[in-house]
Amino acid sequence: LVQGKxxxxxxxxxxxxxxxxxxxxxxxxxxTENVGQxxxxTEKxxxxxxxxxxxxxxxxxxxxxxxxxxxxxxxDDSSYWAVSDKYHIEEALESIAKRTxxxxxxxxxxxxxxxxxxxxxxxxxxKMYAFNLICGERGLVPSYDAKxxxxxxDIPFVPIVGMAEVLPKTVDEMVERAHGFSKLxxxxxxxxxxxxxxxxxxxxxxIDPQFLLKWGE
Numbered sequence: 001l002v003q004g005k006x007x008x009x010x011x012x013x014x015x016x017x018x019x020x021x022x023x024x025x026x027x028x029x030x031x032t033e034n035v036g037q038x039x040x041x042t043e044k045x046x047x048x049x050x051x052x053x054x055x056x057x058x059x060x061x062x063x064x065x066x067x068x069x070x071x072x073x074x075x076d077d078s079s080y081w082a083v084s085d086k087y088h089i090e091e092a093l094e095s096i097a098k099r100t101x102x103x104x105x106x107x108x109x110x111x112x113x114x115x116x117x118x119x120x121x122x123x124x125x126x127k128m129y130a131f132n133l134i135c136g137e138r139g140l141v142p143s144y145d146a147k148x149x150x151x152x153x154d155i156p157f158v159p160i161v162g163m164a165e166v167l168p169k170t171v172d173e174m175v176e177r178a179h180g181f182s183k184l185x186x187x188x189x190x191x192x193x194x195x196x197x198x199x200x201x202x203x204x205x206x207i208d209p210q211f212l213l214k215w216g217e
Contacts, residue, residue, distance in 0.1 A: 019068060019131075021204065028170075031168060037199060038165050039198070040142075041195050042193065044158075045121075045158055046110075046120055050109055053105075054104060063090045079128075082113070086128075087154065092155060100135045100138060102136030107134075113127065121185045121188060129158045131157070132146075159184065189210060190211065
């Protein structure tokens with residue numbers, strides 16, 4: 001215990017993995033593979049990754065609020081608990097788990113706020129944009145389906161930039177494709193793109209070098 005509060009505990013990897021999208025530079029061959037389906041392109045929001053997990057085991061219910069690496073079991077003034085309360089994520093996950101017939105359900109998203117990553121989006125309060133919805137054994141829900149389902153709970157999804165039947169053939173062309181302005185604030189460069197197949201089985205991220213130069217990252 002530290003000043004009457006328990007320390008954060010381990011990330012619930014028995015259910016979900018930590019968020020860590022692969023860069024296109026590590027898997028360039030994906031660009032020339034025939035995946036047989038379109039790619040969904042979403043904006044990569046620059047914040048801090050949060051994981052929110054609801055588990056029902058018999059009569060026992062448990063709710064996890066996590067940073068990128070650790071669980072935060074005690075409600076505090078962090079952006080993670082702030083967005084959990086703001087969007088009623090625990091109640092939403094319990095409802096989704098029941099609707100989908102799963103024992104557990106998870107939302108992973110990008111948390112932004114006045115004190116997060118120099119507040120590039122100029123928000124006045126913490127917000128969260130989901131990028132993963134995982135429903136137990138059903139696994140990762142495809143982006144458009146996840147966006148529609150979460151919208152019914154007033155939980156925002158990361159901006160969908162568009163779709164691509166065919167991706168650029170080179171990494172340089174893909175990086176150029178990633179350049180643009182954020183849909184969250186039109187005067188801010190977006191960090192890049194996350195590209196995911198329609199069935200959500202394959203994905204990668206593309207970071208815009210101009211974004212990194214501007215912010216010295």
